[in-house]
Every structure is written in C-alpha cells, then in structure tokens.
Amino acid sequence: MSATAEIAVTRRPGNRSGAVKIALALLIAAPVFAVIVTLLASLARFEPTVWTHLLTYWLPEVLGNTALIMLGVGLGVTVLGTALAALVALTEFPGRRVFAVALLLPMAMPGYVLATVVIGQLDFAGPLATLLRAAGLSMPPIRSVAGLVLTLTLTLYPYVYLVARGAFASQGARTLEAARLMGFAPWQAFWRVLLPQARPWILGGALLALMETLADFGTASAFGVTTFTTAIYRAWFALFSIDVALQLALVMLVLVALLVMAERLSRRRARFVSAQGAQAPLSLGRWRWAATGLCGGVLLLGFGLPVLQLGHWALSAAVPIPQLLPLAGRSLALAAMAAGLTVTAAVLLAIVARTTPGRRLATLQTVATLGYALPGPLLALGLFVPYAGGIQWLNQQFGLAWMVHGGVSLLLLAYAVRFMAVAHTPLHAQLMRLSPSVDDAARLLGVGRLARLQTVYLPPLNLAMLTAALLVFVDVMKEMPITLMMRPFGWETLAVRVFEFTREGQWAAAGAPSLAIVAVGLLPVLLLTRVFNRKAADVT
Amino acid sequence: MRLFPRRTLCLTLLALAPTFVSAAEPPTLVVYSARAQQLIEPLFARYTAETGVEIKVLSDSEGALMQRLQAEGKASPADLLITVDAGNLWQAAERNLLQATDSTVLAEHIPAHLRDPDNRWFGLSVRARTLVYASDRVDADTLSTYEALGDDAWKGRLCLRTSQKVYNQSLVAMMMAQQGREATEATLRGWIDNLAATPFANDTQVMEAILAGQCDVGIVNTYYFGRLQSENPDLPLKLFFPNQGDGERGVHVNVSGAGITRHAPHPEAAQALLEWLSADEAQALFASVNQEYPANPDVPMDPQVAAWGDFRQDLINVSEAGRRQVDAVKLMDRVGYR
Helix, strand or coil, X not given: CCHHHHHHHHHCCHHHHHHHHHHHHHHHHHHHHHHHHHHHHHHHCCCHHHHHHHHHHCHHHHHHHHHHHHHXXXXXXXXXXXXXXXXXXXXXXXXXXXXHHHCCHHHHCCHHHHHHHHHHHHCCCCHHHHHHHHCCCCCCCCCCHHHHHHHHHHHHHHHHHHHHHHHHHHHHHHHHHHHHHCCCCHHHHHHHHHHHHHHHHHHHHHHHHHHHHHHCCHHHHHCCCCCHHHHHHHHHHHCCCHHHHHHHHHHHHHHHHHHHHHHHHHCCCCCCCCCCCCCCCEECHHHHHHHHHHHHHHHHHHHHHHHHHHHHHHHXXXXXXXXXXXXXXXXXXXHHXXXXXXXXXXXXXXXXXXXXXXXXXXXXXXXXXXXXHCCHHHHHHHHHHHHHHHHHHHHHHHCCCCCCCCCHHHHHHHHHHHHHHXXXXXXXXXXXXXXXXXXXXXXXXXXXXXXXXXXXXXHHHHHHHHHHHHHHHHHHHHCCHHHHHHCCCCCCCHHHHHHHHHCCCCHHHHHHHHHHHXXXXXXXXXXXXXXXXXXXXXXX | CCCCCHHHHHHHHHHHHHHHCCCCCCCCEEEEECCCHHHHHHHHHHHHHHHCCCEEEEECCHHXXXXXXXXXXXXXXXXXXXXXXXXXXXXXXXXXXXXXXCCHHHHXXXXXXXXXXXXXXXXXXXXXXXXXXXXXXXXXXXXCCCHHHHCHXXXXXXXXXXXXXXXXXXXXXXXXXHHHHHHHHHHHHHHHHHECCCCECCHHHHHHHHHCCCCCEEXXXXXXXXXXXXXXXXXXXXXXXXXXXXXXXXXXXXEEXXXXXXXXXXXXXXXXXHHHHXXXXXXXXXXXXXXXXXXXXXXXXXXXXXXXXXXXXXXXXXXXXXHCHHHHHHHHHHCCCC
C-alpha cells in the first residue's frame, strides 16, 4: 500500500469510530448524569417557605462568605503552591531534595483533622493565645473566614504544587536558559516566560482546590463559618427539606460548570509543548535560607504540628493497634481499587477527547468531572436513590425479594464519580503538552488505533497516571460521607472510625485512626517519589 | 516503564471482582445507628452472647440514614433505627419510616414522656442539657433558668454551641412549646447579645472556653461534662440544673432512642431486642457507657452521674421537640444564632 493511500484511510476515521468514542465517553459520564437526574427530580417539589427563609436569613451572608473564601483559597493555593514548586524545581537551597517530597505530605492530612488541631492550638483557650494573654497581648479570633482560608490553603496547596512542580521541572531550566540568552534577568524570565507557560497546570490545580473548597462542610463548620454548603446542610438536616438541599446543590453545580468552562476557554487556543532539558538550578544567594524557612514553616503548620497533636491524642487514648489493622487494610484496598478504576476511566476519557475533534466530547469531559464539586452526602444520595429505586423496580417486575445493600462496586463507582476531576487534571495537563505533531506522525506511520494508544499516548502519560492515582488514593483514604452511605456491612474503614469518634467529640480516641489515615496515605507518596527519582536518574 | 495495560488492567479487574461475589446474608438483625458504634457495640455483643442473635450495625448521620431508609423502601434490610435525639426520631416517624410496636414491656419500662405517643419509637437513655459554670468565678445563687442567661448580668459571659446541632434546636423547640414564640425570641436575642464568642462547634469547646476564662457560663449535655471530669476530677467547673422553681418546667431532657423500621424483615426479633434494651442490665450499660441517665426509672444510674445531683426533668413529651424543630431553627436563624 502506498503512503498516500494510507494517509487517506487513516485521516478519515469514519462515523463508526467516532460513535464508539462518544459511547465510551457517555458510559464514563453516565453515573454523573444519574446524579444530575436525581438533582433535577427535586425541581418537581418546590418548597417556597423554605426558600424564602433561606433567601432572607442565609443566602446573603453565605454568598458573601463563599465568594470571600473562594477568593482567599484560590489566591492562597495558587501563590503558595506555585512559589513552593518554583523554589523546589528551579533553585538550589538547603534541604531542597527533602522538601521536594515532603511538601506533598499535608495532602495526606484530612481537612477536618487539621481544622480541629488549628482551632485547638490557636483559639482563645489554646496554648498560644493563653501565652500571649499572659503577656498582655490578644490574638484575632481564629474561628473566622480568615482562619478557614488559612486551614484550607494548607491542606489544598499540594494540588497546585504537584502539577506546577512537574511543569517547572520538565521545561523550566531550558526555558529559563533561552530567556536569559535573550537578555532577560532570571526573575523577569520567570514572570514573563515560565509562569505564563505553566499557567494551565497551575490553574488546573487551583480549580481542583476550589472545587473541594466549595464542597467542604467539615472544615467550614468547625470554624463556625457559613458557606453555600453549610446552607445546603441547613436545608437538609435542620429544616428537613432534602428537595431544597438538592436544588441548592444544582445551583452550585451550574456555577462550577461555568467555572470549569471558563478555565477551559482561557487556555483553549494555547498549546504548550514541553522541552526536555537538564536541570541547572538557580542560585538564591543570601535568600537560600529564607526558602528553607518558608518550606519548613509550611510543612510544620500543615503536617508536623498536626501529626504531633494526633500522636499525643493517640497515646492518651491508647487504642490497641491490632484493632486498627483490619480498618487500615480495608481503607488501603478501597483506595487502591478506586485509584485504579478512576485513573483508567480518566485516561480513556482524556485520550478519547483528544483524538476526537469537536465540542461534544469536551462538554462530556466537563460533565464527567463535576462530581468533585458536590458535597459528598448529596453525591452519595444522587447515586444511591437511583440504585435503590432500580432494585425495587426489579423486585416489583419480577416478583423478587432482593434487598438493597451497599456494595463494593457501588462504592467504587461513587468514588470514581467524585474523584474523576482529581484524576483527570494531571492527565489532561500532560496530554496538552504532547505536540499535535505526535498525532499526525502516528497517523502517517499508519499505526493502528490500539497500538497508537499503547505506543504514542500512554508512555508519556506514565508519570501523570501515577500522579493521578496518588491524588485519588489519598482523597479516598480521607473521604467520609460516601464511604458511610455506600459501604457494605462490615466494611468499616479508618475514616468511618474517625467519624464515629469525632461526632461525639471524642478526639483523643480519634487520634490513632486519624494518624493511620495519614500513614497509609503516605505510602503512595513514597512510591511516587521513588519513580520520580528513577526518572530523574534516567535523564541524567 | 509500561504501566498500561497490564497493571491497570489488573487493578480494574480487582476493582470489579466484588461485583461477582454473591451478597447472600445470613438472617441476622440489621441496625441503622446514628449513635456512635463504640457506644452500642458492647451492648450488642452481650445480646448476641445471651441469645445467639447476630446484629449488624451500619452507622451514619441521622439525616443520611433516614434518606437511605426512604430510598430503600420495601427492599430495606434494616430492622431498627437508632438516633441520638427525639427530633430525628419524630421526623423518622413523620416520614413513615417507622412502625408502631405494641409492647407491654416497653410501656412498663419507658416513661410516657420519653416515647412516641403512637409507640413508633422509644427513648433508651436520657440526656440532660443543662448549665455549666466556672465554680471559681460564679456564685451558683446567681443562676436560675435557661431564660435568665439572656439577662444583662451575663453580658459577654455566655458561651453557646452552634445552632447547627440538634441538641440546641430541641432545647429551643421545647422553650417555644411552653412559653410561646415571642418570649422564646426575646430569650434568644438576650443570649446572642450576651455571647462572649462565636458559637462553638461542640460542647467540649464551650467548657474549654469557660475554663480559659473566655466566658463564665454555658449550656451543655451532662455527659460531655462527665468526660472532662473523668480526665480531671478537680475540674473548676460545675453543673447547674435550671428551671427547678415552683411552676417552672424543669431541666430539658432529650433521648437517645430507637424504633422498628416500617419494612423491617424481622419485626419480632427487633421487638425482642428493643425490649431487652429497655430492661435492667442493658439499661444500666446503655446509659453508663456514655455517662447518660437510664430511660427506665427503676434502673440505678452510674455513681459518677448520680453525684451530679438530683433534678426535676421537663415532663413534656419529647416528641414536641420534633414537631417544633423546624420552627425553632427558623427562629434561631431570625435572631442570628448561627
């Protein structure tokens, strides 16, 4: 077969291939549609008195707070995550190699745990405020929007840090060199060239942090701050109006969809191609110790102190370790399986979207990632209601007597829906760096579709897949509401145990299982580090 | 390194494996519980040892459990629903998630004001929500009623837990039941004016704030106080039981309780368990494991709990809290009690 004929054949993929791809993407997005349908069904039942009440007494304050928190956390994670990533990837300072890994650790710390520690340490009754009072000084109240923003920033910056570090590390040194050859000072080169190039990664990470912020309830309620999500809980649990709660969630989902699309739009025309290059770290001069101080400080606040506090609680409550082992085993198994499932689905979705022209798949891709912005209990309900309804329908149709049980597969599906955005972000970012000429070259060479997947797209995605799996794994370890509602009998996990102790305020007893969540969550961080280091060794 | 497809495929198969495992369950009792598992597990272990009946517990928050029961409908595996306050039990009954249990044993063991008038749920332990004060700074004679905490004398000296918690919603609902909406609103406004700090996320923080001198008095459930007291017997805090004067309604009590679910697969076995829970041995354990008061008045209380002193309970049926909970929440929102 001549080369021209081959091109003609492969350039026209045909309708069948397009339909298969769309069907695949639809299948992956299907559970999200199920949730959206559950949310939409609530519109049939309108409760004007509850709406009037919330509009009068809640929403003005809640909208203001939520905007402020989103702004604060958005800025906080972007600045902190980018700064730390740039320092670690581009400069040389004492402890850099250790910090490169250690700065990921706060990710393993659940937000609700950090919140309790921060409040315990920094509120009026805490040691610092007591010390200051003895010296005649007073502290601003920590249980405030500012305290909440600080805490969320400390737990969520790793999303930005992780992706930005990857971007800086792979293209930073070469780009900086080129910029400096053109007469830019290093600082200018960073601002004018490197930062704009890394923008899609940074924005992607920040968007994840914002989605998680929107869906957060545990941290906000610990700080006594009302947010859009606490209003949803108010409607559901205090005013007993699940329908208004679902309607509010729908409003939130629309806002998030707009946010996601705005972010996509902002980088639509941009193409970012990576340039490989050896590292030539910049010298920070006298400022190198300041860099060490910043990294150390963040690590101390976001990880060191909370771990100490948890350890103290764990010792004081003396929970026997063997009791925790089966819990840890189940947490580990669920997190690993969820990571595998979610990343597989996310890879397929990302590649299908890349290789199919047109807007439809881009929209499907956005829909599939929306689960991350929904408060956990509502997402769980959105999947559980159709599932339970389906079983009852089957019973009715076929005279069966099946009972509704949560199942591991249902639970994993729910995790996949919730954390699709988390897995998708690093994959999507990596695919964007793959030059379009790669696709053309593959076609020109006449590589078949499956072979193309294996030889062209997957090898460069290896690291991104690991990153995605790590993020999902750690998130599943910490996840509470979905695990609570969907778990089969006997599938108690570490997070379930923490929930049971903390809901009655028994923080000492919750210390050991919380610590175990952090410890098990660290396993993939260590694994990822080894792989990263091996990669680095391969390059040099 | 090639991760795909072998390893990923393995992971996926691993993920799907449980789908193919049959979910056949032996006929055992299933309990949905909003009461923390560590508080009911010792009890159920004893029941299993005595009767051979296995009990499986699924814990979650009340709201989620009710929603789950509703979604499961006739296909629900649950036999018993346990929650930690009357408001949620009332709500479960109102949404037709519970069935009536006609049992002379339960009627005999549980006082009328601590169970549903239609026998759809029964209180199993009593939780008193009372005042706590700094014993080194406050003279007990200056304390009298919940309402009096709204007086100017307590300006900047009061700490409260958030209105998100159902315990406070029930307290306010009971105030509304007896003194009406306007008087309750005046009391709440007084409380808010007197707050020394933003309402706290839990009762323990309220007591820690009093210990630190941020405020002098607060409202808590007694068992939270009991927990702090167990850690530190010389705690400079004391409980005060308000509204004890002639014609006053008594201390606000709530219940942790249970009801048999509407579509329970094993209603008789569930009733047997419920009756066992209302009798001597179980009652003592149910209450003492969390330093609560037994619902069954014939059962002696834990010595530490007894040492806090006697008090007269509010005898209005606790289901009133449920009936008025939404109104109470709306009123709390109106006065800006977050």
